[in-house]
Amino acid sequence: MAGESFLVRVTHADPVTTSVKRLRMQAIDGKTLPPASAGSHIILTLKTPNRLLKNAYSLLPSSLDGGTYEVAVLRTEDSRGGSTFVHDALSEGSELTISTPVNLFPINRRARHHVLVAGGIGITPIAAMAEELFRDNRSFELHYCIRNEPNGAFLKDLQARYGERVHLYHSDIGERFGVAKALPQQRIDTHLYVCGPEGMIGAVLNDASALGWLQENLHAERFLSPGGGDPFDVVLRRSDIEVTVGEHESLLEAIERVGVDAPHLCRGGACGQCRCSVVEKDGIIQHRDHYLTQEEREAGDAIMTCVSRLKGQRLELDL
Known part of the structure; x- marks a missing residue:
């Protein structure tokens, strides 16, 4: 869809x-x-x-x-x-x-100040945010975590355009962005946006939460690779179709391969659009998304088809 x-x-x-x-x-x-x-x-x-x-x-x-x-x-x-x-x-x-x-990662227009945090290739949406805020004359700062300067994509362009708003952290010499050190006195109307490796995103969000940041002021973008796994068979009950999900194929890709128009949007386990009801399974769902709650995962009656898969032989979906 x-x-x-x-x-x-x-x-x-x-x-x-x-x-x-x-x-x-x-x-x-x-x-x-x-x-x-x-x-x-x-x-x-x-x-x-x-x-x-x-x-x-x-x-x-x-x-x-x-x-x-x-x-x-x-x-x-x-x-x-x-x-x-x-x-x-x-x-x-x-x-x-x-x-x-x-x-799925928009700027909050009601915020008075915007803290942009990027790690590696996570600079791509963050750079667009910086440009939009710059054009609108909004208050922002950009924290860019890179291995070293030769590996910092768009670094010189960012520094030339945004000047002192850009703060660098070089991992090859042990520098690390920390919410407590970099943002010790942020106002309640400040919003934080982070995109980068999963470990970095988790650390930034956990640190901010521990410092009392409001959850609605924290924003992250995650694009997960579906990853591989053992093949398994999927029965699409309403479509009356059975398909085998390959070792290096996502469940969503297998469904699309047989011509079924399955719901999706981000294809990265973040938006929730590809959620599908599980009718029956003979194994354990490997939940790899960032959408379902722990309770929903434990219930085992839903799966995010874009990134998650079955550790078992047969899965039946209401699709």
Whole structure:
């Protein structure tokens, strides 16, 4: 159940660092790419040699005005093929399908001050937030955690545009962002936004909570890779279809492969749109999302099809 899609052509592809590649895309089917709010992401449909992948990528600041979209993709060693395909196969002139932008990580307009925290490739939505706040003359600060400066994607651009608002932390010399040290006296009308590795996100949110930050003032974006696992069979009761989920395939991808239009949005275990009722199972659900509560996980009657899977042989869904 995806929204509108666009056929686009890559008009520019360049390395940002040794491991990050930027793509600029423009519609080629008579449509105009609409402006996107800061924090938005799109889904890229990637036709790899082995299978069709649909991966979410946050939009960079240049996408705010519409017309063209830009994403930055980190090459990862444990990639299911998506990042490797982007780095090795996509270049200027490549054509692909993308979704309309979706924003699950918006700026809170009622906040008086905004604290932006990014780790690694998590800078992509954070950079767009910084630009939108800068254009609107809003109060903000940006904390950027990087291994070292050569690996800091867009670092020089951020420093040149936002100056002293940008604070750096180099992990290769032991520097670490800490809420208590960096933000000792934040007002109640301050909101914090964090995107980066899961461990960093958890640490920042836990530290902020321990310091008394209101939960509604804390915002995080997580895009999880579905990960692999042992194959298992899935019965789609209402569709009267049975399909085997492959070792390196997500449950959602297997469902889509047999032509069933399953609900989804972020494809990263965060939004809750792909939640599906479990009718029967002969094993344990491996919950890998950040949406279901602990009680819902223990009940075992729901699964997020985009990232979670079964440790067992057979799963029956109300789909």
